[in-house]
Amino acid sequence: MIQKVQAAMLSMQRRAWEQGVAAQALLELGERDLVVLFAKDAVVNQTKDGRLGLNGDKVPVADPAANGEPVLFAANVTGDPALKKAAELMLDFLLYKAPKTRDGIIHHNYIENMIWVDALYMMPPFLAVAGHPQEAVKQIVGYRRMLMHPEKHLYYHIWDDDRQEFTRKLFWGSGNGWAAAGMTRVLNALPESMMQEKAMLAGFIKEVIDACLLYQREDGLFHDILDDSSTFVETNAAQMLAYAIFRGIRGGWLDAAHRDAALKMRAAAHKKVDQFGLVQGVCGAPNFDRAGTSTEGQAFFLLMEVAYADMSA
Numbered sequence: 001m002i003q004k005v006q007a008a009m010l011s012m013q014r015r016a017w018e019q020g021v022a023a024q025a026l027l028e029l030g031e032r033d034l035v036v037l038f039a040k041d042a043v044v045n046q047t048k049d050g051r052l053g054l055n056g057d058k059v060p061v062a063d064p065a066a067n068g069e070p071v072l073f074a075a076n077v078t079g080d081p082a083l084k085k086a087a088e089l090m091l092d093f094l095l096y097k098a099p100k101t102r103d104g105i106i107h108h109n110y111i112e113n114m115i116w117v118d119a120l121y122m123m124p125p126f127l128a129v130a131g132h133p134q135e136a137v138k139q140i141v142g143y144r145r146m147l148m149h150p151e152k153h154l155y156y157h158i159w160d161d162d163r164q165e166f167t168r169k170l171f172w173g174s175g176n177g178w179a180a181a182g183m184t185r186v187l188n189a190l191p192e193s194m195m196q197e198k199a200m201l202a203g204f205i206k207e208v209i210d211a212c213l214l215y216q217r218e219d220g221l222f223h224d225i226l227d228d229s230s231t232f233v234e235t236n237a238a239q240m241l242a243y244a245i246f247r248g249i250r251g252g253w254l255d256a257a258h259r260d261a262a263l264k265m266r267a268a269a270h271k272k273v274d275q276f277g278l279v280q281g282v283c284g285a286p287n288f289d290r291a292g293t294s295t296e297g298q299a300f301f302l303l304m305e306v307a308y309a310d311m312s313a
Contacts, residue, residue, distance in 0.1 A: 001270070002029075002305055004277025009298035010034075016045075016053035017122055018285075018295035020066025025299035027070050028306045032077060039074035042067040043086040049097055050089030059109045061098050062119035065090060068126030091130045094123060101161050105142035108158075114167060115146050115159040117175040121182030128189035136186050137197050143179075144204060153211040154226060155179050171226040173212070174283045174296075177240025180208050181303070184244040188251060202253040205244060209254075212241055213261055220261075220268030224283060224291075232291045235272045236282035238265035239300040246307035266308060269301060 006029075009022055023038035042053040051064035052071060068090050075083035099107045101115070106123060108116035120143050127136035147155045149171075157168035157175045187201040215226040221238050224231040245262035248254025272280045279301050284292015 001273055001277070002302065005273060005279060005298055005301050006031075006277070008277035008279075008293075009295060009302070012285075012293075012295045012298070014053075014295050015055070015057065015063070016042075016051070016060050017063035017066045017118070018299075019053040020063070020068070020070065020122070021296050021299040023067060023070035025302040025306075027073055029302055035070050036074040036078060039067070039071040039083060039086075042071055043083060046086055046089065050086075050091075050093035052086065052090050059111065061110055062106060062108045062116065062122040065094055065123040065126045066121070068123075069129050072126070072130060087130065090126070091132070094127060095132070095135070101142070103142065105139060105146070107161065113161045115143060115161060117143065117147050117155045117157055117172070118178045119143060120155075121178040121185075124182055125185040125189060128186045133186075133190050133194060133197075137190075137194075137201070140183055140186060140201065140204070148208075153207040155208065170228075173222045173224055173226050173234050173237030174240065174288070176208055176212055176226065177237045177244075177300075180205055180212075180244040181240045181300070183208075184247045187253070188247065198253070202248070205248065206254060209241060209244060209248075209258065212237070213258075216261060216264070220264035220266075221281075232281075234281060234283055234291065235269055235279060236294070236297045236300055239269050239279075239282075239297070239304045242266050242269070243300060243304045243307045246304070246311040250307070250311040266304060269304065273301070 019042050026034045045055045046052050047054050052067035053064055072087040075087050107113055108119050124136040124139045146159045154171040155176050156166050157170050157172045160167045183201050183205045190198050221233050223229055224234040242262040242265040245258045249256050278293045279297045281291045282294050282297030284290055285294040
């Protein structure tokens with residue numbers, strides 16, 4: 001099943017973040033040669049200002065950074081100076097060129113001046129592995145402050161920084177999955193000297209997972225908008241949350257009591273894989289407003305599986 005899901009993912013057309021999340025799945029699976037190939041093509045599509053994987057779209061700010069860790073990995077294993085330079089340019093863009101709020105939190109796109117929950121996955125993990133773990137934590141804290149409901153502990157999707165209001169004031173399942181998975185990757189990348197920050201992130205991840213679990217269906221899945229049962233039943237939020245739970249249990253910072261809920265998510269996701277390896281019922285490309293298939297849905301099935309295997313080892 002993993003081979004089929006991977007093959008289906010490789011067949012898909014990909015935008016900047018899709019290239020990055022697919023490459024990350026391959027990286028965690030140990031598919032070294034494929035990671036290098038993905039990284040090289042992200043560099044082929046790198047803009048002059050450093051953003052990776054932009055094959056025509058000039059607006060994204062956060063999404064290109066999803067390619068950062070795979071490109072940095074490829075640079076380290078190949079010794080290719082062009083890959084090293086590409087990773088440095090991506091990092092330089094985030095640190096010094098990207099549009100930001102007044103307190104330094106990176107906007108999701110140019111022109112819009114908005115904060116999207118998706119960015120919790122796209123940028124902080126790269127900042128953490130590229131030698132700027134404090135900046136990674138700063139970005140997470142900033143996104144959480146702007147997007148999280150203080151009582152429900154769920155993240156709204158989009159904040160308009162100019163108008164100082166939510167543009168999409170919805171608890172999007174995949175968005176909360178991006179948050180949990182992104183913070184999980186950062187926690188695992190932080191150095192041992194940052195134990196206080198590790199503990200803080202573990203608390204952040206647990207609170208969003210526990211908040212999501214209140215809306216888990218009997219079949220193990222979630223609705224596209226977590227608290228709105230009139231929206232379609234969606235597959236990828238379960239895969240994303242299962243990934244975070246399995247990594248948390250493996251890392252010892254999440255209670256094993258979460259295991260049963262994650263196993264239920266995993267079993268439900270397995271039932272959604274069709275004969276061609278396509279994970280059905282995820283928030284579907286290209287507009288992510290209905291059930292369908294997507295690169296990120298394929299990638300998170302793979303990420304979930306490798307996290308499960310690591311937990312079970």
